Amino acid sequence: MADILSxxxxxxxxxxxxxxxxxxxxxxxIALFRRHGITGWxxxxxxxxxxxxxxxxxxxxxxxxxxxWHGCPRHATWPKQNAAFWRAxxxxxxxxxxxxxxxxxxxxxxxxRIWQHxxxxxxxxxxxxxxxxxxxGRKPETGGSExxxxxxxxxxxxxxxxxxxxxxxxxxxxxxxxxRKAES
Numbered sequence: 001m002a003d004i005l006s007x008x009x010x011x012x013x014x015x016x017x018x019x020x021x022x023x024x025x026x027x028x029x030i031a032l033f034r035r036h037g038i039t040g041w042x043x044x045x046x047x048x049x050x051x052x053x054x055x056x057x058x059x060x061x062x063x064x065x066x067x068x069w070h071g072c073p074r075h076a077t078w079p080k081q082n083a084a085f086w087r088a089x090x091x092x093x094x095x096x097x098x099x100x101x102x103x104x105x106x107x108x109x110x111x112x113r114i115w116q117h118x119x120x121x122x123x124x125x126x127x128x129x130x131x132x133x134x135x136x137g138r139k140p141e142t143g144g145s146e147x148x149x150x151x152x153x154x155x156x157x158x159x160x161x162x163x164x165x166x167x168x169x170x171x172x173x174x175x176x177x178x179x180r181k182a183e184s
Contacts, residue, residue: 049100058135
């Protein structure tokens with residue numbers, strides 16, 4: 001079916017549509033930041049290229065790039081239908097990414113690009129290490145599985161709660177004297 005609008009009017013109409021971002025991958029990165037205690041980040045920056053996250057104190061702009069839209073060398077798939085259009089589109093996205101990186105560096109910002117696939121469990125430790133390196137933060141504990149690491153954090157929180165006189169959820173319904181008997 002032919003478009004009823006001229007090319008110029010269609011372009012103007014499409015330009016008015018505001019993107020909602022790559023919410024799923026951004027939410028994964030937020031969860032990763034929280035799980036590993038990475039703080040100091042903000043969303044909604046007005047810097048060139050509109051980074052997904054910024055760390056103002058470290059002057060770090062973080063972009064989460066989708067494997068398809070930004071042409072990941074490992075996972076990008078080139079559509080067979082309308083191939084010329086998609087190839088040109090993705091190559092323009094990559095060129096824009098490079099230009100935005102240059103602009104941000106000229107303004108004194110560092111740029112970190114994280115591929116969508118790096119948010120999977122296998123790439124999580126490396127992604128966290130890259131963020132810590134760029135922000136100048138402390139290094140996360142290394143060694144062991146991620147579950148083990150989360151277990152250590154949970155254990156540390158429980159111990160900190162006990163040191164403050166706090167009680168675990170399982171103990172909340174029991175009188176104090178029963179809890180002490182169970183501990184001795």
